[in-house]
Amino acid sequence: MPRLYQITIPGLSPKGDFTAARRRLIADFPRVLDVLATTIPATVLVAYFGEDEVDAWLDALSDSVATRRMSLLRSDAADAKHTSSAA
Secondary structure: OOEEEEEEOOOOOOOOOHHHHHHHHHHHOOOEEEEEEOOOOOEEEEEEOOOOOHHHHHHHHHHHHHHHHHHHHHHHHHHHHHHHHHO
16 A cells, blocks of 8 residues: 655745656655645655655755756856846
């Protein structure tokens, strides 16, 4: 029978980070069946079989959010550089 585990990651955006976080957990952890968004800010529900791997899930989610944020910052910096050089 599947189990559920609720995880809150400060800064997790349901619109911006959820899809990447969901893909990461499902790809990296074979016992994770699904990752569900919740109405609670920065919180997901992990559906899984067997033993939980909470520490590993938290590390993967934190890394996923940080990686996405860094790519957004780089993109913003590149846009700002392009805009200032065009002026």
